[in-house]
Amino acid sequence: MSLQLTRRRFIKGVIFSSAAVASGAGVYLASAQSRPNTVVERLLSLNINGRSRLVDVAPTETLAFTLRNKLGLTGLKVACNRGECGACTVLLDDVANYSCSVLTHTVKQYDINTVEGLRAADGTLSAVQQGFIEELSPQCGFCTPGQVMSATALLRANPSPTREEARQALAGNLCRCGAYDHYLNGVMRASELLS
């Protein structure tokens, strides 16, 4: 009992952890905008988690790099950095994408969603976040943000998936802890919360 409570507290920490870092995001922009020689044509306006964010982006920069290193959205992780593990998954117009394999200059027209944007303004967790907590889905938690985003994409398109459909939706998210069944339990719990 106490072990479960401890684990649940840990998992909540993993799922919440990314929310606090977003507050530091303006530092880079403020310094970039204040420099008179900033390369203006590199300034992009990106729609991220419902907010417009202005950011200086190099032509070869990946979305994962922009989000993590320039906007402080460190919920997504960069592990393989070549489209194989899913740790960097974000949503582009509600479709799951590997942000390490997308150039930031190509996503100006999309609504970009990261794990930081899932919690409601009043602090209410999304169904996927709540489902993962209730099912104690994560082990170490490293892959969790990516799993959350892939599950979110699935449930936005199909709120009542079968377990096999959930398995296919999360197939691009590797988990070195092997917690796959726990994540599937979390997705199915989230689906129940939505019904």
Ligand code: FES
């Ligand atoms: S870090 Fe992007 S798929 Fe692995």
Ligand code: FES
């Ligand atoms: S929970 Fe550890 S890598 Fe997935």
